[in-house]
Amino acid sequence: MPVTRDYRDLNTIKLFTRINGVLVNETPLRIGTGGENLLEAPVDIAVYRVSDVPVIPGSSLKGALRQLAESILASKGHEAHDPWDFEKMEEEMENGNVCVICGLFGSTRLASHVKIFDARPLDPGKARTFTKTGVAINREFGGAWGGLLYTEELVVPNVEWDFKMDIINIRVFREADPSDERASLLRSLFDILMDPGISIGARKSAGHGLIRLRKMSWRVYKIEGGKLTLEDEGEVGKFG
Numbered sequence: 001m002p003v004t005r006d007y008r009d010l011n012t013i014k015l016f017t018r019i020n021g022v023l024v025n026e027t028p029l030r031i032g033t034g035g036e037n038l039l040e041a042p043v044d045i046a047v048y049r050v051s052d053v054p055v056i057p058g059s060s061l062k063g064a065l066r067q068l069a070e071s072i073l074a075s076k077g078h079e080a081h082d083p084w085d086f087e088k089m090e091e092e093m094e095n096g097n098v099c100v101i102c103g104l105f106g107s108t109r110l111a112s113h114v115k116i117f118d119a120r121p122l123d124p125g126k127a128r129t130f131t132k133t134g135v136a137i138n139r140e141f142g143g144a145w146g147g148l149l150y151t152e153e154l155v156v157p158n159v160e161w162d163f164k165m166d167i168i169n170i171r172v173f174r175e176a177d178p179s180d181e182r183a184s185l186l187r188s189l190f191d192i193l194m195d196p197g198i199s200i201g202a203r204k205s206a207g208h209g210l211i212r213l214r215k216m217s218w219r220v221y222k223i224e225g226g227k228l229t230l231e232d233e234g235e236v237g238k239f240g
C-alpha cells in the first residue's frame with residue numbers, strides 16, 4: 001500500500017517550533033537585487049539591502065534549502081517534481097497525498113510549513129561591502145564584441161547574521177517524529193547547514209556565498225484551546 005501523506009493540516013496549528021541561530025558567510029556574499037538602473041546605480045549589481053543594511057532575504061534561504069532537500073531526496077532515489085508543475089501540485093492536493101517537498105516548503109495549492117525570516121547582520125557596522133570589477137562575456141556576439149566591464153558589490157566574509165525560522169505542525173525536536181519524513185529531512189538540512197554549509201546567492205561556482213549555521217537553539221510550543229505553551233527547548237551545534 002502506498003504511503004499517504006496528507007499535509008493539509010494548516011487550518012489547525014498544534015505544534016509550533018521557533019528556531020533561532022547565527023549564520024556566518026565564510027566567503028564573500030551577494031544576494032543581488034538585479035535590475036539596477038545602470039546609469040543611476042553606483043555599481044551595476046548591488047547587494048540587497050533593507051534600510052541601508054545588507055540583508056539575506058528569507059526567500060533566498062528558503063529556496064536554497066528547498067533545492068538541497070530535493071537533492072537529498074534524489075540521492076535516496078525519490079525524484080522531486082518540478083517546482084512549476086502546477087498540474088502535479090493540483091493532483092497532490094486532490095488526492096491528499098502531498099509530496100514531502102510540497103509538504104514542507106509549500107506549493108501553489110498548499111501553504112508552507114516552514115517560514116524563514118530575512119537574516120540581518122547582528123552588527124550592521126560589520127556588514128561592510130566591497131566592489132569587484134568583472135568582465136561579462138556577451139554570449140550572443142562573443143569575441144566580436146569583446147567583454148563588457150561591470151562592477152558588482154559583495155559583502156565581506158565572516159559577517160554574523162541572525163537566523164530565524166518557524167516550523168508548523170512538524171515535530172523536529174527534541175526527537176524527530178519517525179512517522180513524518182519531513183522531520184528527518186529538516187534535521188538533515190540543519191546538519192548540512194552547520195557543516196559543510198550551503199551556497200547561496202551569486203557566483204556559487206566561484207566559491208562565493210558559502211554560509212554556515214554556527215549555532216542554533218529551538219523552542220517547541222504546543223497550542224491547545226488557543227493557548228500557547230512552551231513544551232521543550234534546547235540547543236544544537238557547534239559554538240565559537
Ligand SMILES: [Zn+2]
Nearest residue numbers: 092098099102
Ligand atoms: Zn509536490
